[in-house]
Amino acid sequence: MPTALPAGHPIYGSGPVDTSPISLTPALGDDLDPIWKAVVPETRTRGNDIHLPISLAYAQRLCDVFPEADRLLVRVAIQLHDIGWGRVDEKRILAEGFSGDWRKAAIRFEHERQGCVIAGEVLPRLGYEADFVRQVCDIIDGHDTRREAHSLEDALVRDADRLWRFDHAGIALASGWFRMDPAVYCDRLADEIIPELLTAAAIAMATAELTRSRELLKTAVIR
Numbered sequence: 001m002p003t004a005l006p007a008g009h010p011i012y013g014s015g016p017v018d019t020s021p022i023s024l025t026p027a028l029g030d031d032l033d034p035i036w037k038a039v040v041p042e043t044r045t046r047g048n049d050i051h052l053p054i055s056l057a058y059a060q061r062l063c064d065v066f067p068e069a070d071r072l073l074v075r076v077a078i079q080l081h082d083i084g085w086g087r088v089d090e091k092r093i094l095a096e097g098f099s100g101d102w103r104k105a106a107i108r109f110e111h112e113r114q115g116c117v118i119a120g121e122v123l124p125r126l127g128y129e130a131d132f133v134r135q136v137c138d139i140i141d142g143h144d145t146r147r148e149a150h151s152l153e154d155a156l157v158r159d160a161d162r163l164w165r166f167d168h169a170g171i172a173l174a175s176g177w178f179r180m181d182p183a184v185y186c187d188r189l190a191d192e193i194i195p196e197l198l199t200a201a202a203i204a205m206a207t208a209e210l211t212r213s214r215e216l217l218k219t220a221v222i223r
């Protein structure tokens with residue numbers, strides 16, 4: 001069940017905050033493997049096969065900070081939140097989804113809608129209850145286009161969806177989508193994305209990861 005969104009900004013949790021490189025804590029366990037296998041074709045679009053597993057690893061770290069969160073709901077929602085990209089016109093993704101006022105682009109709404117359609121196809125077949133599927137879709141729907149989170153689980157998915165970009169793999173992929181060089185993209189992460197993070201834990205993880213990525217990619221020099 002979704003947990004009420006705690007008051008305040010940023011949101012503080014009670015568990016330990018791990019700011020080490022994300023590759024040190026991949027998402028272990030095989031309980032989500034049947035879902036991964038069911039959406040392999042949809043993961044081949046827009047780097048989802050990189051974005052989704054890294055974001056899942058961050059989501060699990062955030063759940064460790066918020067033990068009261070519905071862990072399965074957060075994990076499945078982050079796993080499936082962007083699979084709708086697999087069913088929209090690929091040529092339109094970079095042309096419309098990553099330029100101009102991209103948060104309001106029609107294709108953004110379309111990938112959220114299609115993500116809910118796919119979740120509704122895949123999850124019941126694998127034995128997930130209708131109520132759980134509805135909660136997953138409540139998070140997927142509007143994950144890019146809604147300004148505010150409506151539950152703690154929604155907030156953790158939103159933060160995990162941003163955190164992956166701070167890892168060097170995220171910078172490599174996403175800087176290309178926005179047609180920015182890595183140094184400029186790192187500046188944008190600091191100026192625009194960190195202020196959007198909802199939890200203090202995500203801010204700490206993003207800040208530590210960005211410091212490491214900037215050093216690794218020599219962004220102070222190569223700009």
Ligand SMILES: [Fe+2]
Pocket residue numbers: 081082111143144
């Ligand atoms: Fe998205």
Ligand SMILES: [Fe+2]
Pocket residue numbers: 051081082161
């Ligand atoms: Fe995403």
